[in-house]
Amino acid sequence: MRFTVDHPIGRPGCAPELYGPEGLRTFARAAEDAGFDAIAFTEHPAPSAKWLARGGHATLDPLDALAFCAAVTERLRLMTYLMVLPYHSPLAAAKRIATVDRLSGGRLTICAGGGYLRSEFNALHVDFERRGELFDEALDVLRDLWAGESYTGEGLRHTARGTVSTPGPVQLPHPPVWIGGNGRNARRRAARAAQGWSPLLNSADLAATTRTATLSTPADLAVAVDELRHFATQAGRDPAAIEVQVKSRHSDLGTGEAAYRSHREHLGELADAGATWFVVRVPGGSVDEAVGALKLYGREVIEAYRSERSGS
Structure with a gap:
C-alpha cells in the first residue's frame, strides 16, 4: 500500500498559511519526510457561492x-x-501536464474525473451533458499526442493538423492517468486507456451529491476491482498493471492506539480487496497542526502498517 496526502486546503478551517509559499513548502517537505508517496490537489476553478456555502471548499x-x-x-x-x-x-492541458512532469523529473500522476458541478460547467461554457464525451476525447489526446512526431485529430474542443507538443513529458508514453469515479463507466475507462482507478468508499447521500455510484464497504470494492480486472483482460491489458487508489471515511485519522490499530486493519481490508494506494486527509488548523499530523501518520500508520504486512 502506498499513501497520498490530500492537501488540507479542501478541509473546513484550513489556515491560509498552509496555501502560502512558506506553509506549502513546509507541508510538502514534511509529507515527504513522513513517508508519504504522493501529495494531491483537487480542482474547482469556478465554483458557485451556493456550493461553497453548502459545504464546498x-x-x-x-x-x-x-x-x-x-x-x-x-x-x-x-x-x-x-x-x-x-x-x-x-x-492545452497536455502542454501543462508535460511541463510539470518535465520540471519534476517525471513525478506527475494525473488522477482525472468527469466533473459533477453543473454550475461550474456553465460558468466555464462547457457542455455539462457532453462531459463524458469530452472526458474520453481528452483521454485519447493525452494517450496519442506524444506517440509520434506529430498529432492529427479533431474533436469537440480541438482541431489538430500535424500538431506537435514539445518538449514532451519525462514519463513515456505519457504520465500515468488514473480515472476517478465509482461507476462502471469509470472502471471501463480505466481498463481501456488508463493506468489506475480511484474510487471513493461513500454513503448513498454523498454518492448522489457527486453524481457517482455507491461503494460502501471493502467487500463492495472487491467486487468492483474484480470487474475492473475483467474489463482490463477483455481490453488485452494486464490487470495487475492498473493501480487502485481509495479514499474512505478512515482517510481522516483518529487518535489513540485503538484508532491506529483500527485504521491499519482497514488498510489491510482494502489491500485484500485490491487497493494499492490510500488517500489521507490531515487537519489544517495551522501549519504546526498539519505537520504534526503528517509525522504522526507516518510513524503510527505507514511505518507500523508496512512492518505488520511484511511480518517483521
Whole structure:
C-alpha cells in the first residue's frame, strides 16, 4: 500500500498559511519526510457561492500547486486529485501536464474525473451533458499526442493538423492517468486507456451529491476491482498493471492506539480487496497542526502498517 496526502486546503478551517509559499513548502517537505508517496490537489476553478456555502471548499490550481511542490521536494509524487478534464482544451492541458512532469523529473500522476458541478460547467461554457464525451476525447489526446512526431485529430474542443507538443513529458508514453469515479463507466475507462482507478468508499447521500455510484464497504470494492480486472483482460491489458487508489471515511485519522490499530486493519481490508494506494486527509488548523499530523501518520500508520504486512 502506498499513501497520498490530500492537501488540507479542501478541509473546513484550513489556515491560509498552509496555501502560502512558506506553509506549502513546509507541508510538502514534511509529507515527504513522513513517508508519504504522493501529495494531491483537487480542482474547482469556478465554483458557485451556493456550493461553497453548502459545504464546498477553496482550491488552488492543481498543476500550478504541484509545480511549486516539485521545486521543494525530491521523491514525492505529484497528483491531481481530481483534475476535471472536460474543463480543459485537451491540447492545452497536455502542454501543462508535460511541463510539470518535465520540471519534476517525471513525478506527475494525473488522477482525472468527469466533473459533477453543473454550475461550474456553465460558468466555464462547457457542455455539462457532453462531459463524458469530452472526458474520453481528452483521454485519447493525452494517450496519442506524444506517440509520434506529430498529432492529427479533431474533436469537440480541438482541431489538430500535424500538431506537435514539445518538449514532451519525462514519463513515456505519457504520465500515468488514473480515472476517478465509482461507476462502471469509470472502471471501463480505466481498463481501456488508463493506468489506475480511484474510487471513493461513500454513503448513498454523498454518492448522489457527486453524481457517482455507491461503494460502501471493502467487500463492495472487491467486487468492483474484480470487474475492473475483467474489463482490463477483455481490453488485452494486464490487470495487475492498473493501480487502485481509495479514499474512505478512515482517510481522516483518529487518535489513540485503538484508532491506529483500527485504521491499519482497514488498510489491510482494502489491500485484500485490491487497493494499492490510500488517500489521507490531515487537519489544517495551522501549519504546526498539519505537520504534526503528517509525522504522526507516518510513524503510527505507514511505518507500523508496512512492518505488520511484511511480518517483521
